[in-house]
Amino acid sequence: GAGVSQSPRYKVAKRGQDVALRCDPISGHVSLFWYQQALGQGPEFLTYFQNEAQLDKSGLPSDRFFAERPEGSVSTLKIQRTQQEDSAVYLCASSLTGRPLASESYNEQFFGPGTRLTVL
């Protein structure tokens, strides 16, 4: 079946522009995550949805960042008034559930290819 898809794959924005990044998770996956990966760094958590409920948004760096998943499937990450420091790869991941199914198992998060955002 299809994996996690993200669009656009590349986005160039002028400073101050608003951008919207889309994520299509694997069908049937309850949990959806957004991560930000700066150059040379590992991905950093931004926010987490279980179905349509945003359960954790502790990683969003400022109130310019907003994420939604209104019908519990597709999600959009919106960045308002983009700044140069927002330049990064934005990764979306989905998993079947948010918590481990058993005490010794890990619910794999499947990642999309990312959207590379460049703010000029």
Added chain:
Amino acid sequence: DQQVKQNSPSLSVQEGRISILNCDYTNSMFDYFLWYKKYPAEGPTFLISISSIKDKNEDGRFTVFLNKSAKHLSLHIVPSQPGDSAVYFCAALYSSASKIIFGSGTRLSIRP
């Protein structure tokens, strides 16, 4: 403050030999540790995990070792193959939360 640290940005290993990637962490409350592999222009893909109650997990050519007293884990790949050339991320998470905390990655190059 980085909770998960990969101190070697890069590693070069000859094909057929063992690759050992290292990772240190600071929080003893992590419940799971993960290794993800990433090729250019692709998202990370899950490789192997280990629960904090284990000290070893093996899957084919890949073995992860966990030393809780030292807060250290390592990934062993043997024998190393050209397709193993990628960036490897060490990561950790709590069972009470779902977000993954990643290290900064180690770029592994397998030379012929």
